[in-house]
Amino acid sequence: MKRFLYTAGGKTTLFLITVFSVILTAVFSIAAGAMIGQGFYTQSKAQMTNRVRTELLEEYGREIIYHKLGFHIDREIPGFDWLLWGEDGKLIAWMGDSALSEDTGSDKSIAENWELHYNVARDADDRGSIRSVIVYDPDDPPVFEDGSKNYSVTLFLRDDAETFLPFRLFPKLIAAGYRLRYIVYLLILLFLLTGIFSFVGLMCVSGRRNGQEELFPGPLHKVPTDLLLLLTLLPATLLYISLLEEFSGSGAAFIIPACLGAVPLFLLLLSLSMSIAVRIKTRTTMKNTLIYRILRVLIRGLRALFTGISYVVRNTPLIWRTALSIVLFSALELFMIVNFGGSRTDVLFSFWLFEKILLVPPVILAAIALRRLERAGQALASGNLTGKVDTRGLFLNFRAHAENLNRLSGTISEQVEERIRSERMKTELITNVSHDLKTPLTSIINYSDLIAREPCDNPKITEYAEVLTRHSDKLRRLIEDLVEVSKASSGNLEVSPEPCDANVFLSQSAGEYAERLKNAGLTAVVETQPAPVMILADPRRMWRVFDNLMSNVCKYAQSGTRVYMDLALTDTGVCMMIKNISREPLNLSPEELTERFVRGDVSRSTDGNGLGLSIAASLVELQGGTFQISVDGDLFKASLCFPLLLPGDSR
Amino acid sequence: MVNILICDDEKDIVNALKIYLSDAEYHMIEASNGKEAVEKVRQEEVHLAILDIMMPVMDGIEATAKIREFSNIPIILLTAKSEDSDIVLGLNVGADDYITKPFNPVEVSARVKSQLRRYFILRGGTASEETLSVGGIELSDRAKTxxxxxxxxxxxxxxxxILKLMMKNPGKVFSPREIYQEVWKEPALGSENTVAVHIRHLREKTEIDPANPRYIKVMFGRGYYI
Structure with a gap:
């Protein structure tokens, strides 16, 4: 169905259905209107038949009188014979044999006969020729010299009269109308609905083609909407109105040219609707108008003009701007005074001069002061806190404002210094603590080592010294890591990123750890990318990250398994991943693993302090990367993701 | 007889160093701050100085700079690991090497020995045309030694x-791929790990502490350089 409607044939069919539905709706509506006018809904069939019959007969009688009295012609009424009687009962004229049969006793058969009475007035000129004949209502007689007379007409319907005579036909028409008088509304509704549906369908299919999503506007689409309507609808409407005016005097027949003229107008409207439907669908109804285009050009021009003017004004120094404005306004004032001052020009001129002498110096001074304040504000905004505004020569509010600015810069620089001092103190504290911890530790390590070296008979001393050495070494690593953690997490760690190749990180780590992995019974499987994958990272910090990760692998991976180190390119960057199978069940969540002092082995039997992953995570994040741990059963995966450095990127 | 100056404000550390370096050849001179150390170097014949960085009165960096004004003896700085900016500063004002606290006895004596060897035997600049020399490393292409x-x-x-390639271009950072292509003379197709393993072995043979190399340095994520 849809496929058919999208073809040209389908569209034509819809178009024709719409046209015929609308025409039929109009026809039936007119019929319904006529039926209302004729009283189909207020009178019974018999009443109507009688009324129409009486009206027809009266019309016939009137015709006969008019023709006979006005033009001395015997009017022939098809199917009828007639007699015309004067006021005095004298037979004036007749038509047909049957009319006389009553008197003559002729056997010519007559179906029915009627006698009709008329009041007739005649208006004759001086020579007695008739100017007009009027049949009138006895309650409202016209005033003619001739006065009024009563005439009567006897009409005989001949038995042999043809059946298609209007007089014979109208009862059948009335009967048919009676049968149809309610159905006609149903028909109106039916065709109206058909029309609406096919119209909507037509609007939907216009611009569409089979199997294609986009719209295909017709050649009319290029014409702006308003121009199209102006060029087609306006002349067509005017033409139609002039047509109506032409036929406005022709009574009931007026309806025929009105209807016929409406058909082409309707066809035009329908075609325009299709074009506008496409415009609505492509959302170009408003944009594709001449008015819109003109307005847009105008607005653009105005905007450009405004931008230009404001650019010139903004780039003129404040003092120059002020001076220029003063000169311009003064000149304008002077011009006005000279031209329109009249007899008072000299007085006005002296006032003008006095005002300028009084006002110009303060205005210029204010401009200079403003300029100075502006410069100070700019300096403050760009972070220069040392410059002070020179308050000499500034007056009133300008001086107060300048002093405020100076006070503001003082406050800010104090706070900045305070902040820098506290930052420095924090860094110094960390460094000093580490130094102060390390100095005694150095002695502890050295001397426990010396004890161990000392030849001794007591094996217990050797054992104790060994314990001392081992634990002091552990303490050393813990202190180093603690310092690192506090620096990394407080942001007190310098990071100097350089372009690095992510592939190289993996192969170098694998190379550095080749021996230790082998000792732990692990095989490294390194999958790198054929082309360099550049990222921004600090090599030293990255080594610390990989060092921690790889030493974890050596410590916690199940011996005899493989360690996978590979690169995955994502839309936004690159992820370096290290995957291994844990020896112990990992019953900790990834979040817990990166927490400080949490270790994969709950027994804490292996050597390590639980800071490794926390440091790695902090360091990666300091370098602008993301560090993620995931645990899937015994599979432990660490991924380091960094944004890709594109060839054109600067640091 | 070699005179070694040990300068640290912590007496115990000086003593430990003395024990580690106890050798018939060495004679120890002690100092407890930088000022004292400079005076000792000026007055006595000192062949090598070990200076702590953080000291009262005058710190190790300043003392190094002062000593360098009149003497070219080897100077080894003692430092805590986290103060790496101090190390760079110390090396720039004229120190020859550094040891991080807490130190490994073997490492201390190895560094002292190495510095003394250079000071006495090599005195710098003996490299002939066939040999490449960077710092304390000398490579003879002809003798393959x-x-x-x-x-x-x-x-x-x-x-x-690998060592020859890097010594020919001191300061240049070689990526594992470049090294592979230059040394193995074939395109590197995922063989970069091999290079990393070889470099690691090379460092173990040439460096006193392979984790903190002085010669074959690792630029992590980029490559290796001398």
């Missing part, structure tokens, strides 16, 4: 080629 501060080192042919 490598010495570190005069001590011969045994290298495999691949390690030798």
């Amino acid at each position: 490598v010495t570190i501060d005069g001590e011969p080192v045994n290298l495999t042919p691949t390690e030798f080629e």
Whole structure:
């Protein structure tokens, strides 16, 4: 169905259905209107038949009188014979044999006969020729010299009269109308609905083609909407109105040219609707108008003009701007005074001069002061806190404002210094603590080592010294890591990123750890990318990250398994991943693993302090990367993701 | 007889160092701050100085700078690891090497020995045309030998080629791929790990502390350089 409607044939069919539905709706509506006018809904069939019959007969009688009295012609009424009687009962004229049969006793058969009475007035000129004949209502007689007379007409319907005579036909028409008088509304509704549906369908299919999503506007689409309507609808409407005016005097027949003229107008409207439907669908109804285009050009021009003017004004120094404005306004004032001052020009001129002498110096001074304040504000905004505004020569509010600015810069620089001092103190504290911890530790390590070296008979001393050495070494690593953690997490760690190749990180780590992995019974499987994958990272910090990760692998991976180190390119960057199978069940969540002092082995039997992953995570994040741990059963995966450095990127 | 100046404000550390360096050859001179150390170097014949960085009165960096004004003896700085900016500063004002606290006895004596060897035997600048020399490493392409501060080192042919490549271009950072292509003479197709393993071995043979190399340095994420 849809496929058919999208073809040209389908569209034509819809178009024709719409046209015929609308025409039929109009026809039936007119019929319904006529039926209302004729009283189909207020009178019974018999009443109507009688009324129409009486009206027809009266019309016939009137015709006969008019023709006979006005033009001395015997009017022939098809199917009828007639007699015309004067006021005095004298037979004036007749038509047909049957009319006389009553008197003559002729056997010519007559179906029915009627006698009709008329009041007739005649208006004759001086020579007695008739100017007009009027049949009138006895309650409202016209005033003619001739006065009024009563005439009567006897009409005989001949038995042999043809059946298609209007007089014979109208009862059948009335009967048919009676049968149809309610159905006609149903028909109106039916065709109206058909029309609406096919119209909507037509609007939907216009611009569409089979199997294609986009719209295909017709050649009319290029014409702006308003121009199209102006060029087609306006002349067509005017033409139609002039047509109506032409036929406005022709009574009931007026309806025929009105209807016929409406058909082409309707066809035009329908075609325009299709074009506008496409415009609505492509959302170009408003944009594709001449008015819109003109307005847009105008607005653009105005905007450009405004931008230009404001650019010139903004780039003129404040003092120059002020001076220029003063000169311009003064000149304008002077011009006005000279031209329109009249007899008072000299007085006005002296006032003008006095005002300028009084006002110009303060205005210029204010401009200079403003300029100075502006410069100070700019300096403050760009972070220069040392410059002070020179308050000499500034007056009133300008001086107060300048002093405020100076006070503001003082406050800010104090706070900045305070902040820098506290930052420095924090860094110094960390460094000093580490130094102060390390100095005694150095002695502890050295001397426990010396004890161990000392030849001794007591094996217990050797054992104790060994314990001392081992634990002091552990303490050393813990202190180093603690310092690192506090620096990394407080942001007190310098990071100097350089372009690095992510592939190289993996192969170098694998190379550095080749021996230790082998000792732990692990095989490294390194999958790198054929082309360099550049990222921004600090090599030293990255080594610390990989060092921690790889030493974890050596410590916690199940011996005899493989360690996978590979690169995955994502839309936004690159992820370096290290995957291994844990020896112990990992019953900790990834979040817990990166927490400080949490270790994969709950027994804490292996050597390590639980800071490794926390440091790695902090360091990666300091370098602008993301560090993620995931645990899937015994599979432990660490991924380091960094944004890709594109060839054109600067640091 | 070699005179070694040990300067640290912590007496125990000075003592420990004395014990570690106890050798018939060495004679220890003590100082407890930088000022004292400078005076001792000026007055007595000192062949090597070990200076702590953080000291009262005058710190190790300043003392190094002062000593360098009149003497070219080897100076080794003692420092805590987290103060790496101090190390760079110390090396820039004229220190020859550094040891991080807490230190390893073996490492201390190895560094002292190495510095003394260079000071006495090499005195710098003996490299001939066939030999490449960077710092304390000398590589003779003709004899296929490598010495570190005069001590011969045994290298495999691949390690030798890698070292030669890097010594020919001191300061240049070689990526593992470049090294592979230059040394193995074939395109590197995922063989970069091999290079990393070889470099690691090379460092173990040439460096006193392979984790903190002085010669074959690791630029992590980029490559290696001398």
